[in-house]
Amino acid sequence: MELTTSDYEFNTTEDIFDDELCDLDPSPSEVITQTYVHSIICALGLIGNTLVIITYLFYKRTKTMTDVYLYNVAVADLIFVVALPFIIYNEQHNWLMGPVACKMLSSAYSINLYSGMLLLACISGDRYIAIVQARRSFGTRSHTLIYSRLICAAVWVFAVALTLPTLIHTEHSEEQNLGSETATVTCQLSFSKNETAKLMKVLVPSLQMAIGFLLPLVVMVFCYSSIMCTLLRAQSSQRHKAVRVVLAIVVVFIMCHLPYNMTLLKHTVSLFKERSCESEKIKLQVLAISRGVAYLHCCLNPILYAFIxxxxxxxxxxxxxxxxxxxxxxxxxxxxxxxxxxxxxxxxxxxxxxxxxxxxxx
Missing domain, CATH: 4.10.860 (DNA Excision Repair, Uvrb; Chain A)
Known part of the structure; x- marks a missing residue:
């Protein structure tokens, strides 16, 4: 059983393999490795994002739009890193916490993905207005704090709406193992009709890639490239440092999320094609590794956006x-x-x- 619940895993339509029997369960060494990696991500993400939230609650106060966005990004990342150890524990112990935990924990990554990525796009847009459109926005930004809170509220509502398919259709089910008295408990998306399952097999990962990666990437590249051009034209001793920070934000975002989204795209395209068991195992291993790298971004957000x-x-x-x-x-x-x-x-x-x-x- 995989260590992380993925939105693209279904149990309704038949997977097409050229081998009659195919065991896709990860090896014990892979399970142990993923456990250690996710534990490190959880610890680092918990410390970093908790410090950001404490700082805003007791020390800094949210005075600008970017402050409001950063606070909400930290909350989104914290939701995920708190859920991650429970996901690991349940998947290693046949989901002892039951069906409610199955639904809630399965939705945690989806909410973090949509809300976190869209809020990072909002931050880049706010910085674009503050730096590139500084003259036009001068004197008005001090009155827009209420708008940033409304935007954050809209982002959270949108993220929850996109997560509803995962929340509604994730099922806690028990399957009896052949030739054994033991049963395997799974927590995955499940549908009563094959047509619905086929549609969701494409729709869910497509939404993840489009809204959780491509849209924020396009916004960030446009905004930060414009910001870099403006900074390079400015006569300031701090411009080179600011340019390096901008480059770091974009490069880290791409390095963390591009491998996972490319692998997820390849996996989605091949869902209804005949494929060998061995190639499927390799693809799932690459997915697990690239997904861990994507999770790492929630630990880097506090460093890139706050502590710098x-x-x-x-x-x-x-x-x-x-x-x-x-x-x-x-x-x-x-x-x-x-x-x-x-x-x-x-x-x-x-x-x-x-x-x-x-x-x-x-």
Whole structure:
């Protein structure tokens, strides 16, 4: 059984193989490798995106459209990295958490894919307006914070709508193994009619590639190429650093998502063709590897979009200081240390902008 639930896996139509029997289950070594890789992705993604959310909630406040988008990207990525260990556990233990968990966990990646990618496109569009169309947008961007929240709400509604087929048709089923008293429990998309299954076999991955990859890619390439041209014309000592950041964002996006989408496209095209068992095994292995690389993007988003900024790094350092003060206070609560309370000054900002002690060091 594969370690990750994929939107293109179905159990209604018959797969066409030139071999009569074909075991497509991954080997134990592949299962172990995927478990370790996904665990690392989960840990890094959890730390990075949690720090982004904490920073916006207690330190930085969302003042611009990009801030609102970044906060929502972190929430989308966090939803997925929290769901990932439960997916791994359930698929290794015959989905012990039951049918509800099967549906919810299967939908987590789809929601993250659509919302996260569309929000990254929104960020590139906002930066395009702020830099390339700076003169036209001057004096108006300070009044558009409400619009960014409405756009984010629309993105989430759209992502949930696109995820509905996965949520509705994912089934928790039990299949008795031939010649054995044991049963295999699966969690995958299932349909009562072959015609519906054939349609969804093409529609679901096509939507993933079109809206989850191609549309954001086109928007990002257009916006960031225009931004780079504007920065190169500008007389600024920081322009080369800004250009490198822009290049890093686009290159990392392509490197993470292009291999998976190309493999998924090839897999979709060959669904209704006769294919050998060995080639199908290789293709599924490539899909698993490229999917892991795509998952890695949720760990890189905080670095590329948040921590690369000087102010954000300052807030991050302040979080570490507050956590250190918090631990010292409760570990050494029996001791009275005036020095500690004088040194540990939090970076938490109150609503009126004053510097107060945060909940970490209160």
């Amino acid at each position: 900024g000087v102010k954000f790094r300052g807030h991050f350092r302040q979080i570490i200081v507050d956590l250190w003060c918090f631990s010292k206070k409760y570990i050494y609560s029996a001791r009275s240390s005036r020095g500690t309370s004088d040194i540990c000054i939090s970076g938490f900002k109150s609503a009126d902008g004053s510097n107060n002690m945060s909940s970490f060091s209160a």
